[in-house]
Every structure is written in C-alpha cells, then in structure tokens.
Amino acid sequence: MHRRRLLKLLLAGLALPFPATAHPARQLVGIRSWRSSGKLRVVLDLSGPVEHRTFELAAPRRLIVDLDDTRLNTSLAGLPLAQGPIRSLRSGLQGAGTRLVFDLNEPVLVNSFLLAPGEGRGHRLVLDFQLRTPPVQAAVIARPAAIGDGQRNIVVVIDAGHGGKDPGAVGPKGEQEKAVALAIARLLAKKVDGRSGFKARLVRNEDVFIPLRKRVEVARRYNADMFISIHADAAPRRTASGASVFALSQGGATSTMARWLAERENRVDLLGAQRSLSLKDRDPMLAGVILDMSMTATITTSLDLGKNILDSLQGVAGAHQKRVEQAGFAVLKSPDIPSVLVETGFMSNTVDCRKLVDPRHQRKVANAIFDGLFQHFQARPPQGTLLAKMKESQDA
Ligand SMILES: [Zn+2]
Structure with a gap:
C-alpha cells in the first residue's frame, strides 16, 4: 500500500473518535445525587444531548461512563457519596470526550437514560444505581x-x-x-x-x-x-x-x-x-429536581x-x-x-x-x-x- 494512502486511512480512522472541532460541543456542568426507594440516583447536568456508554469493570469494581464530545466544566468533589454504593468518583479524558469512573463498594445494576430539558432543567443524563439483592431461594x-x-x-x-x-x-x-x-x-x-x-x-x-x-x-x-x-x-x-x-x-x-x-x-x-x-x-436546591425526576x-x-x-x-x-x-x-x-x-x-x-x-x-x-x-x-x-x-x- 502506498505510504501516503496508508497515512490517509490512519487519519480517517483517527478522525472517527476525534471530531474535527477543537472544542467539544458539550459540557458537563453539574453533578447531583440522592437516594430514593432502594436506589442511588446520580444526575449529570449537560449543556446538550450526549452520546454515552456505560460499562462495569472488575478488580477493583468500577463503573465507567463515557460521554462523547463533552468537556468537564464542574467539580466532582461535591457529590455526597457517604454510605452508598459509590466509593469515589474520578474523571479523565477519553478522546474528545470525558470518562467518569465510579469506584464501587458493592455490585450494582445501573440504568442510564437521557432526559430532555423540562421544568427549569436542561439536558440531563440520569444514572440509577440499583443495589443488587442477594439471590432468592426458591424454598x-x-x-x-x-x-x-x-x-x-x-x-x-x-x-x-x-x-x-x-x-x-x-x-x-x-x-x-x-x-x-x-x-x-x-x-x-x-x-x-x-x-x-x-x-x-x-x-x-x-x-x-x-x-x-x-x-x-x-x-x-x-x-x-x-x-x-x-x-x-x-x-x-x-x-x-x-x-x-x-x-x-x-x-x-x-x-x-x-x-x-x-x-x-x-x-x-x-x-x-x-x-x-x-x-x-x-x-x-434539589427539591425542584426531585419533583421533576420523580414526576x-x-x-x-x-x-x-x-x-x-x-x-x-x-x-x-x-x-x-x-x-x-x-x-x-x-x-x-x-x-x-x-x-x-x-x-x-x-x-x-x-x-x-x-x-x-x-x-x-x-x-x-x-x-x-x-x-x-x-x-x-x-x-x-x-x-x-x-x-x-x-x-x-x-x-x-
Ligand atoms: Zn368526580
């Protein structure tokens, strides 16, 4: 293969995860959490709709949330995590996007979904951490x-x-x-x-x-x-x-x-x-949001x-x-x-x-x-x- 063509192909391949824009299109502007009926809900406030992926990794147990084409523009330090399934939260760059790493204390089931703006809130990504119940015995x-x-x-x-x-x-x-x-x-x-x-x-x-x-x-x-x-x-x-x-x-x-x-x-x-x-x-501060989300x-x-x-x-x-x-x-x-x-x-x-x-x-x-x-x-x-x-x- 011609070297220049190979280079072009490589660049084309690279261009996929890295959008042409120098600045990511969206920002993560806030993060909140609260507990309700057996689950912990974490809400990411975003400046626009995002593509995202979540997956779990073992040893140590952690949940990864990748937000495409999104820049972190808030502090993660304020998230109250005491006595929950999340031990700590870190962030890093993932291409032009942001990777959030939730270190977990225990196994969880995570359900994630996007919410469109409403009730005074903008775009949101909701992560519900459901505590896994031990297996039930048929007897x-x-x-x-x-x-x-x-x-x-x-x-x-x-x-x-x-x-x-x-x-x-x-x-x-x-x-x-x-x-x-x-x-x-x-x-x-x-x-x-x-x-x-x-x-x-x-x-x-x-x-x-x-x-x-x-x-x-x-x-x-x-x-x-x-x-x-x-x-x-x-x-x-x-x-x-x-x-x-x-x-x-x-x-x-x-x-x-x-x-x-x-x-x-x-x-x-x-x-x-x-x-x-x-x-x-x-x-x-959360009252309005809880109402919005639970509604x-x-x-x-x-x-x-x-x-x-x-x-x-x-x-x-x-x-x-x-x-x-x-x-x-x-x-x-x-x-x-x-x-x-x-x-x-x-x-x-x-x-x-x-x-x-x-x-x-x-x-x-x-x-x-x-x-x-x-x-x-x-x-x-x-x-x-x-x-x-x-x-x-x-x-x-
Ligand atoms: Zn009536």
Missing part, C-alpha cells in the same frame, strides 16, 4: 408465610371521589357521584385485600368531605405503591358515555375533555393545586398502569377514550406514587347512570379495575414486594 417463596418474611404487600390507596358537602356529579334522578364512587372504591378494596401480596387502604370509607391535598397525603402516609381515584362525572355533552382513565401530565392536557374534567375536579379544593411532597428533610418516572408508570386498567375496564363499562388521557389533576400530583384517576362512566348519561348505581355493575367495574392493576403489577412488581419475589423465582 422460601413456596411458604405462604413469606409475607411476614420481609416481603411486603403492594399497597393500593383507593380514593373515592368527592364526599360530604361535595356530592360530585348528580344524575337525572338525583343520583350522586360521591355514593357511586364510594361503593366502587369499597368493592375494589375488598378485591385487592382478597389477593395475597396486596393491601388496600381507603382514603374515605364514609360520606365525608376530604380536601384533595389530604387525599394525596393519605397515599404518602401509607407508602402507597399506587393511588387510584374513583369518579363518575358529568359531561357537558349528555351523550358522552363510557370509562376514561387519566394520568398526570406535566404539560398540557391531551384533550379538551381531559382539561375540562381536571378543572372541574380541581375546583373542589383551592389548595389542591399545590404539590404536597414534603421536601423539608432534603436539600432545598417523569412516575408518569410513565402511571400511564402503563392506566392503560392496563382502561383495557380491562372497556369490556364492562365501554370506553369513552381509547387511550389514557393526561391532565393536571391535583389529586394525581404525588411525585413518587404512580397515580391514576378512573372515570367509571358519566352520571350525566342516562344509560351510564342507571348502570353506575347498580351494585352488580359496580362489582364488575371494581373487578375490572383490579384485573388491570394486577396485570400491571404482575409485569412490574415494585422492589421488595412479595410479588417481586415470586416473579424473581419464576424468571430465574
């Missing part, structure tokens, strides 16, 4: 008593909409939404409690008024794995019928109906629009949960919408608890209303909602639950 799972062996129940907090001085929607013959919602909520709670590995908690079990803010607090107090609010509303259009399922949106509502319903439900309580997560014990993750889970419920509910209640709608319901604003709002039908529709007050139909609706949420949790059981343990033993 332990076979015993029904496993619930008491540190394998917790999935807690479903059920919120019957309205109550007390707030009747909710009123049907053609004076039927009240608050009574329909409570009846379905009670039946759902019974169904949830009947399944091993699940525990139901009712926000209200009588005809009382509870502000929206308080309802969310109940879910937090019980460490809920999910929050479900049961409704049966009125629509401006009398012909509107069937069930709908809603999850929270960070941006605009996905339909006019979603916006209209959200405004209607939120009007009940002026305090409802406030976010209720107490962040007193956390760094105030994003929670909304994704809520949408999956909602889809399972809607699919299941369609058969008994009909579907007003074919997909899970998103709107700014105050009652759904628990940043770290997957939350859905189910409109089981419309009190304003004569046919729907007749069914909604019928105990047999209420039972069918409750059963269908349960089937939907059960399917969701069976596919994605939360960590530390009996269901997760059972699934692990099946997958192994």
